[in-house]
Amino acid sequence: MRRRLINSTLAVVLVVIAVFGVSLVIVETRTITNSARERVESEAVRLASIVDSRLLSDEKVTVGILKDQVAIEERYAVIEMPGHPPLELGEKPEGDVIAYTAPGEQGEKVTVEEPRSAVTQEVGRTLLIIAGVALLAVVAAVLLAVRQANRLTSPLTDLASTAERLGSGDPRPRHKRYGVPELDRVADVLDGSAERIARMLTAERRLAADASHQLRTPLTALSMRLEEITMTDDLDEVKEEATIALAQVERLTDVVERLLTNSRDPRTGSAVSFDLDEVIKQQLEEWRPAYRSAGRAIVSSGKRHLTAVGTPGAVAQVLAALIENSLMHGGGTVALRTRVTGNQAVIEVTDEGPGVPSELGSRIFERTISGRNSTGIGLAVARDLAEADGGRLEMLQASPPVFGLFLSRTPMRKNQDGDEAGHTIR
Structure with a gap:
């Protein structure tokens, strides 16, 4: 492209120079030739007037007198007077000449000649000047074309590199x-x-990390249920465990759908009014085997029959993240307490462990922040899920650790302006 830009610019300049240069040469040649003829004619008329004036005064007309009055220089002049021999001024030029004869009032004739070579030399000098200007124009055009080509091609190369990197x-x-x-x-x-x-x-990447973290616990719980099914011969127990396993599969499906929905638009939710007791009971049943294996207990207390607004699957995931966090990092008995504050239902998750290190503080909800060798994703995902449902997740106390999930008890409705507003459930 660089070469094409330079060649096209140079071609345009050469065409312009050729058109205007040839025209200028023709005009200058004619101008110089006409100027030479006018000079010869003017000189002949002037010599004729001088000769006339001397003849009228009965004065002599000699070569010396005419040389003193008129600068002939490179021209040749012949004065022919009746009854007198011709007078010659200068040297007769050889070759082609420009001549003019001016008649006098006393019958004399004055002929002035100028060699055409002088005109040719002047035309040559003019051509050299025009050629020099044209050469400078070509050099300037090339430099400008190179500069413009660099200005255009370098960014294009840079943009191509950027596109390649993408x-x-x-x-x-x-x-x-x-x-x-x-x-x-x-x-x-x-x-x-x-x-x-x-x-x-x-x-x-965030979806992959969230999915791997959020699916790990339901899959582990499901595998434990299936192991219990394979280890028992009691048909009633098999049916009970299978029913629980099917419920876990449904929640696992809900986890996947919720993750996909939240990855497209975190604000998208399907909030409904639901019974908190059902979600808490489901979590207790799901996590008791894991806590029993660790020699610990998980219990619930507080106000019963609370109705909250949100997505049951999302609330279950938030509670699962808090319960798993207590299992991995806490100690002793884990308690889920429910209470009411204002128009909000609160679920508190606490344990008897050492709590959150002071150096973490409020950063505990940031991704990749963890007190031990864990992913540091669970609490961050839990907070995102809570906020997507219009709730919030907070650390109420660092030691012993107390995390609170705040959920609205008032369903949201759209007002005339398209904003969300609440009304009380009765």
């Missing part, structure tokens, strides 16, 4: 502009695409 999986925007509106527009589009790709990759 294709290879490096979505970092460069935020580099080139001062050319069209190229800057392409750079804006590429940077916007890079940011969107980066967000998509981040969302995909």
Whole structure:
């Protein structure tokens, strides 16, 4: 492309120089020739007037007198007077000449000649000047073409490199502009695409991490139920365990759907009014075998028959994350307590362990932040799920640890302006 830009610019300049240069040469040649003829004619008329004036005064007309009055220089002049021999001024030129004869009032004739070679030399000097200017124009055009080609091709090469990096999986925007509106527009589009790709990759990685973390516990619990089924011959116990396993499969499906929905739009939810006792009971049944295996207990207490607004599956996942966190990092008995504050239902999860280290503090909900060798994802996902349902998850106390899940008891409705508003359940 660089070579094509230079060649096209040079071709345009050469065409312009050829058209205007030839025209200028023709005009200058005619101008110089006409000027030479006017000089010869003017000189002949002037010599004739001098001769006339001397003849009228009965004065002598000699070569010396005429040389003193008229500068002949490179011209040749012949004065023919009746009854007198011709007078010659200068040297007769050889070759082609420009001549003019001016008649006098006393019958004399004055002929002035100038060699055409002088005109040719002047035309040659003019051609050299025109050629020099044309050469300078060509050099300036080449330099300008090279500069413009570099200005255009370098950004294009840079943009191609950026596009190649995007294709290879490096979505970092460069935020580099080139001062050319069209190229800057392409750079804006590429940077916007890079940011969107980066967000998509981040969302995909986050979904994969969340899915692996959130699915691990339900799958572990399900495998434990299946193991218990394989180890018993009691048909009633097999049916009971199978029923629980099927319920866990349904919750596992709900986990997957919730993760996919939350990854597309965290604000999207299917909040309904539900009974907290059912969700808490389900979590106790699901986690008791794991706590029994660890030699610990999990219990519930507090206000019963509370109705909250949210997604039961999401609330179950939040409680599962808190219970699993207590199992891994806490100690002693884990208690789930329910209470009411204002228009909110609160589920508190606490244990008898050492609590959250002071250096973590409120950072406990940040991703990759963990007090031990864990992923540091569970609490972060739990808070996101709670906020997606219009609730919130907070650490109420560091030692002993107390986490509180706050859920609204008032369903949300859309008002005339499209905003969400609440009304009390009766």
